[in-house]
Amino acid sequence: MTSVDRESICAALLKLGAWTAIIAVTVQTAAHLVYSYVWPSLLLNADNDWGTFAWASTVVTFSGALAASVLAALGPERGLKLTLAAILAFFSFDDGVRLHERLSADVVSLIPWEHAGRVAGMLVLLPLMAVAFVVLWRLSRAEAGRVRGHIRLGLGFLVTAIFLEAVVSTLIRRGGWSGSDLPMVLEVLVEEGAELGGWILIVTGLTTIGFRALSRLDGASRPTG
Numbered sequence: 072m073t074s075v076d077r078e079s080i081c082a083a084l085l086k087l088g089a090w091t092a093i094i095a096v097t098v099q100t101a102a103h104l105v106y107s108y109v110w111p112s113l114l115l116n117a118d119n120d121w122g123t124f125a126w127a128s129t130v131v132t133f134s135g136a137l138a139a140s141v142l143a144a145l146g147p148e149r150g151l152k153l154t155l156a157a158i159l160a161f162f163s164f165d166d167g168v169r170l171h172e173r174l175s176a177d178v179v180s181l182i183p184w185e186h187a188g189r190v191a192g193m194l195v196l197l198p199l200m201a202v203a204f205v206v207l208w209r210l211s212r213a214e215a216g217r218v219r220g221h222i223r224l225g226l227g228f229l230v231t232a233i234f235l236e237a238v239v240s241t242l243i244r245r246g247g248w249s250g251s252d253l254p255m256v257l258e259v260l261v262e263e264g265a266e267l268g269g270w271i272l273i274v275t276g277l278t279t280i281g282f283r284a285l286s287r288l289d290g291a292s293r294p295t296g
Contacts, residue, residue, distance in 0.1 A: 077282075077283060077286045077287075080282065080286075081217075081218070081279050081282065081283055082217070084275065084278060084279045084282060085217050085218065085221055085275060085276075085279055087275070088221065088271060088272060088274070088275025088276075088278075088279075089221070089272070089275070091271055091275070092267075092268040092271040092272055092275075093268075095127065095267055095268065095271060096264040096267055096268045099117050099124050099127075099263060099264060099267060100117075100260050100264055102115040102117065102123070102124070103115065103116060103117040103118070103256070103259060103260055103263070104256070104260075107250075107251040107256050108251060117259055117260070117263040117264075118259045118263060120169050124263065124267065125166060127267060128166050128266065128267060128270065129163050129166040129167045130163075131267070131270040131271055131274055132159050132160075132162045132163040132166060132270055133159070133160065133163035134274050134278075135159040135270065135273060135274040135277060136156045136157075136159035136160035136163060137156075138274055138277035138278050138280075138281055139152050139153075139155040139156035139159060139277060140152075140153070140156040141281045141285075142210075142277065142280060142281050142284065143156060145281065145284040145285065145288065146284055148209075151206050151209070151210075152206070152210075154202065154206060155202075155203060155206045155207065155210075158199050158202060158203045159203065161199065162199070162203075165196075170195075193237070200229075200233070204226060204229075204230075207222055207226060207273060208222075208223070208226065210222065210277075210280065211223055211276065214276070214280060218276050218279050218280060219276075221272045221273070221275050221276040221279075222272070222273055222276035222277070224269075224272055225268075225269040225270065225271070225272030225273035225276065226269065226273065227269070228265040228266070228268055228269030228272070229265070229266060229269040229270070229273075231261075231262075231265045231269075232262050232263075232265040232266040232269065235258055235261060235262040235265070236262055239258055239262075240255075240258050240262070243255055243258055
């Protein structure tokens with residue numbers, strides 16, 4: 072495979088990932104609006120821990136773990152990439168079984184403080200998120216503009232989602248809004264959209280890096296004459 076062919080395929084992968092993120096977030100947004108104002112089916116609730124879009128998040132983060140594992144097998148900094156793979160696999164597991172929510176519930180039953188559960192959940196997730204952020208940022212530094220842009224834009228979306236969940240949603244609830252009240256609906260739409268779209272962009276970037284590394288190995292292994 073020539074370098075021109077390789078870069079053309081990489082560009083196509085990045086474009087596919089961007090469109091996948093746009094379509095996924097659009098579908099999720101439309102479904103949650105239907106849930107909020109037309110048909111209250113939990114499968115359409117983007118904020119439901121056991122719904123359709125929780126499954127989507129689980130699948131995307133596990134795909135990221137697989138992509139990071141492939142990268143670890145192909146090149147340098149294997150320890151960092153395996154660490155990233157393990158963290159993303161844990162995020163997928165946590166999304167599937169709601170581990171940190173269960174831990175939060177146990178802490179609340181033991182500590183009579185209204186914020187005990189949220190603090191416990193953050194103590195579990197925030198250090199892992201910080202490590203994943205640093206590793207992804209480091210990986211993006213060695214990449215060309217579009218791959219770097221996908222990963223860093225995805226990271227920006229995830230940071231936005233964390234801020235909305237930790238700060239904005241708390242303020243909205245303290246203001247007395249809930250359910251289908253417009254401030255709550257908007258917060259859920261932006262938070263969940265940023266999270267889903269961010270992970271899709273990051274996984275697209277990791278997949279593109281992996282494809283580029285594999286194609287280079289394939290080219291290097293072929294006889295030149």
